[in-house]
Amino acid sequence: MSGEWQNPLPLQGWFLVTQSRALGCGAVLGIDLPNTPLVVYRTAAGVVRAVAAHCPHMGTHLRNATVEGETLRCPLHHWQWTADAANPPENDIRCLAGYPVQEACDGVWIFNQSAVAENKSPGFPAVPSRKLHFRHGRPVFLRCPWQAVVANAFDLNHFETVHERALLGVPEIEDQGESLEFRYNSQTTGQSFPDRVMRKLSGNRIEVTIRCWHGSVLMIQTKTQQRETFLWLNFLPVDGGTLVKPIYAVTCGGLPGASALRLRNSAWLFQAFLRKDISILDQMKFAPTVSEQEDPYFNAYLRFIKRQAAQIQP
Ligand code: FES
Ligand SMILES: [Fe+2]
Incomplete structure (x- = not known):
């Protein structure tokens, strides 16, 4: 029964494709999302668009296209395309179906289902309104x-x-349709250097909120007496495994340079925490046989991603 989990489930959600600053006006990037080859580009007005990778005229890959004003010009016969359905094309400019794009956490995110663009916003990102300082980390590949x-x-x-964390109180989990929110409080029981630093900084009570959108994005927010830190993780299925892309963030403010220092410390603590998972998850044959009584939260997660996979539009 549990064999159904060993192969990657279909995944439709938000994917981080590049840092915002790496995609200047006029830049075009080819990108492969699950079952969806795309190109993403920034128009002269600074708007980011994403369209199917191949020119509908004869199938040329558009990664070598050029941006002209608000349009994309195919390198082969120079047909001009726009993904801006709200402003119908004029003259010889044709319209391509666009994919939902959002800029959040200093990154460009794309949802790998074009039909969603016309229907509704697919529920990410929920970046707090207060000003955050972000840092993109190095992706990690897990088999x-x-x-x-x-x-x-x-x-x-x-x-x-x-x-080596102990729970304080009873966790809560809430299925919100497109996202799953998990909240718990914990304390550190370990004796490693990062554990001791965490204990000192937190007063040994860490409020954790984890939010998962569609299955492709996790936001992990930790709150202590003095600090609030964030980590976004994006999961991209690739050949043979999963590429995990982290983005760290802290709230801005304090003395000059203080938030940069807090960000460095926060990234270091998150990395120390996640490092323990990496070698264990690598080459895992996922086969969950955890009963509802044993772990209702884990089962809520399994139900959530199973439902997300079942809802995927072709
Ligand atoms: S293949 Fe793109 S314009 Fe002909
Ligand atoms: Fe873990």
């Missing part, structure tokens, strides 16, 4: 399906065995 990596955030039993 296991994405659903096994994301599951780690909902597996309370390993918090004690792997991370």
Whole structure:
């Protein structure tokens, strides 16, 4: 029965494709999302657009196209395309279906389903309104399906065995349709240097909120007496495994340079925490057999991603 989890489930959600500053006006980038080859470009007005990778005229890959004003010019026969359905094309400019794009966390995110653009916003990002200072981390490749990596955030039993964290009180989980929110309080019981730093900084009470959108994005927010830190993780299924892309953030403010220092410390603490998962998850054959009684939160996660996969539009 559990064999159904060992191969990557279909995934439709938000994917981080590049840092915002790496995509200047006129830049065009080819990008492969699950079942969806795309090109993303920034128009002269600074708007980011994403369209299917191949020119509808004869199939040329548009990564070598050029941006002209608000349009994309195919390199082969120079047909001009726009993905701006709200402003119907004039003259010889033709319209291409666009994919939902958002700029958040200093990054460009694309949703790999074009039809969603016309229907509704697919529910990400929820970046707090206060000003944050972001840092994009190095991606990590893990040889296991994405659903096994994301599951780690909902597996309370390993918090004690792997991370040396003890729960305080009873966790809460809430399925919100397109996202799943998990909240718990914990304390550090480990004796490693990062654990001791965390204990000192937190007063040994860490409020954690984890939010998962569609399965492709996790936001992990930690709150202590003095600090609030954020980590976004994006999961891209690739050949043989999953590429995990991290973005760290802290709230801005304080003395000059203080938020940069807090950001560096926060990234270091998150990395120390996640490092413990990496070698364990690598080459995992995901086969969950956890009963509802044993872990209702983990089962809520399994139900959530199963439903997301079942809802995927072709
Ligand atoms: S293939 Fe793109 S214009 Fe002909
Ligand atoms: Fe973990």
